[in-house]
Amino acid sequence: MSFETSVSDKNYSSTQRVILTVAACAGMTLLATPLLGYLDLANIVMLFLLTVLIVAVKLGRNAAILASVLSVLCFDVFFVPPRFSLAVSNIQYLVTFAVMLVTALTTTHFTSTLRQRAEEAVRREQRTQALYQLAKQLAGALAIKQVVEITDAFVRSQLHASCVVLLPDEARKTLNAVVQSSNLPFEAHLAHVAFESGQFVRSDEMRGMGFAPLYFPLKASMRTRGVLAVAFEEQPEEPSDETLSLLDALASLVAVALERLHYVEIAQATEVKMLTERLRSSILSALSHDLRTPLTAMVGLADSLFLVKPALPAAALETAQALHEQAERLAGLVGNLLDMARLNAGEVTLRRxxxxxxxxxxxxxxxxxxxxxxxxxxxxxxxxxxxxxxxxxxxxxxxxxxxxxxxxxxxxxxxxxxxxxxxxxxxxxxxxxxxxxxxxxxxxxxxxxxxxxxxxxxxxxxxxxxxxxxxxxxxxxxxxxxxxxxxxxxxxxxxxxxxxxxxxxxxxx
The missing domain is CATH 3.30.565.10 (Histidine kinase-like ATPase, C-terminal domain)
Incomplete structure (x- = not known):
């Protein structure tokens, strides 16, 4: 499967190419007929070879082969004596026909090869440009859902296929589909095999059953992040190596994007945790400093009640003792809070x-x-x-x-x-x-x-x-x-x- 249909295939059907080829050969015959008395037959052969070359460039290999055969027939019928007949009066013209046909076919071959290579270069450039645009979009994605949407849009527009991104759960035992625009069914066992092995898995039998036949592991630098399942909407033939290579590059870009989002999430969670701990330590430190002085005063006042002369009644002394114990307990709590705040803030210097x-x-x-x-x-x-x-x-x-x-x-x-x-x-x-x-x-x-x-x-x-x-x-x-x-x-x-x-x-x- 090519990345983009060629220009000739895109503009003309098979019937149109046959009609245009016949018209080109007929037109050259009409153009060369008035020149028969002025040009040698060898020069007229050159005109037909030029027609074959033009057809090869514009209409492709098959049309050029048809033009080669038609040019030989037109030259034989309309220009080689006896005219308007396939009979040949001079045996030397058979050599001319053979050389003309071989030259036309050779020209067709080289022209078609160059044309095919030019189209491949254009397709490679278009594929590289598409992957570059995809990488830019994935680099700006802020959530997994955005990555999936970008991937699905790329597969639909460039390959006319459907895809689903499968990500593992926390235990990395089950693969679950991320919310996507297509409801593509997938085979869980094949997806798990691709995830565990890190290798591309393909099953043509699944395509006939309505499941995705292609499973690409999303391999990042640290680990496999998931699986990309792909199915072509209308493709009776097998996908080409170029298409599989494009899908493999797509899987690599998606894996890098998912790994980036994973570490961004970890960094954000760590930063939030650090800020939370810092805020809690600051609050604890402030409260501890503000509470320590009144608590010390409360302990001192409770102790002073035992020194009052004359002595207080037993019930009052019992209340003073309870006040003393609770104030000491609260002072210990405040001391612990202050120590914890200092330890978290790194302000404690060890006297080793x-x-x-x-x-x-x-x-x-x-x-x-x-x-x-x-x-x-x-x-x-x-x-x-x-x-x-x-x-x-x-x-x-x-x-x-x-x-x-x-x-x-x-x-x-x-x-x-x-x-x-x-x-x-x-x-x-x-x-x-x-x-x-x-x-x-x-x-x-x-x-x-x-x-x-x-x-x-x-x-x-x-x-x-x-x-x-x-x-x-x-x-x-x-x-x-x-x-x-x-x-x-x-x-x-x-x-x-x-x-x-x-x-x-x-x-x-």
Whole structure:
């Protein structure tokens, strides 16, 4: 199938070309007859050869072959003695006829070949121009629907065919048709084969059944983005290699456009997420700063009620104690919000020092005090623990958050374990409890802000402890993860890089 019909095929039918060829030969015969007494027969032969050449250029190969035969017959009948007869008086004229016919056919062949090559060059130029315009349109597309509409319009106008663009679902298991102007049916198995293999798939049997017979994978630089199914509206013959090449180029352009839209969507979503996080951090920081001062004043005023002389009644002191506890809890919440805002904004500077992990573990347990009163803490530290370079205040905050969570969600009097051991180039620290564990379907969300392991729990909390711990650990170059223990309970472990600790000389006795 050619990209565009040639000029002669476009302007003249087969019957018209035959009539024009006969008219051209008859006209040359009438023109040359008065010149018979003035021109030699060899020159008259040249006139007929010129007619064949003109017919070949204007009407094509088949018309030129017909003109070659008619020119020989007209020359024999009207110019070679005896005239008006096919008989030949001189045997030499047979050689003239043969040479004339061979020369005419040779001229026809070369002329038709040059004409065909010129038409091919025009078609290639038109195809290149059409693909260039298509690429410009696809480059300006802002949605997948626009890409499909542009593709469908190109296939209809340039190839007189119908197409459908098939895109995979999120799991890349099923191909679904994007909304298109044509309702072209497609065979799902063939489309899936083209998608998985990345190779062109063709089935002529599907054309007879009304399905699209051609399936082109939309291969981009990173992955296959979908499949282009094509069916020609009226084409009994097989599509040519030129047509298949054009469709393959079309599939490549569509794939590039789809991949561009995919990464544009990812970039926009990432930018929106960054702006959202930045706005949330700014709001949290502003609120935390504004609330910290009045909360500190409330804690101080609640404490001052215990110093009033004479002493207040027991009921008033109980109310003062409740006010003190709630103000401290609210102050802790504000502190967490402010810390989270600072960590997200990257404003926290780590004060790293080489120090043993044991000291921070002991300080964390002592700092929690009453929060661990109903839970014995079992500390298992490997004897081969090296010195680590970390910010003691921040790592202490991580341990406090993990231990407090373990105590909050564990049954009373159950043991909380704190383990630390070297594992390759890192030291792994784990906090284990005997509680209900984490919900398996929410395990990936636990370290997000305002996400709690048990959203319906009656325990007080805001879901910031694990988020703050993750930010601190990752700032130290470590990782943190949560899991459930096989024997029951939850486990949160994080790592700290070992680095190159300094050597310590033993003190003299």
């Amino acid at each position: 020092e080489w120090q043993p992990l044991e000291e921070v573990v002991g300080a964390s347990i002592k700092l929690l005090g009453g929060a661990l009163a109903g839970h014995p803490v079992k500390v298992l530290l490997d004897k081969a623990l090296p010195l680590l370079e970390f910010d003691a205040v921040l790592i202490e905050r991580v341990l406090c958050n993990l231990l407090e969570n373990a105590a909050k969600y564990s049954p009373a009097q159950t043991v909380i374990e704190l383990q630390a051991k070297p594992v390759g180039t890192v030291v792994e620290v784990a906090v284990l409890d005997h509680g209900t564990g984490f919900p398996s379907h929410r395990r990936d969300e636990l370290f997000n802000m305002f996400v709690r392991g048990n959203a319906q729990s009656g325990k007080p909390g805001t879901g910031l402890g694990l988020a703050i711990s993750k930010a601190i650990v990752e700032a130290h170059g470590g990782t943190i993860e949560a899991d459930n223990r096989p024997e029951g309970g939850a486990m949160v472990r994080f790592t700290l890089p070992v680095g190159n600790p300094p050597s310590i000389e033993e003190e003299l006795a």
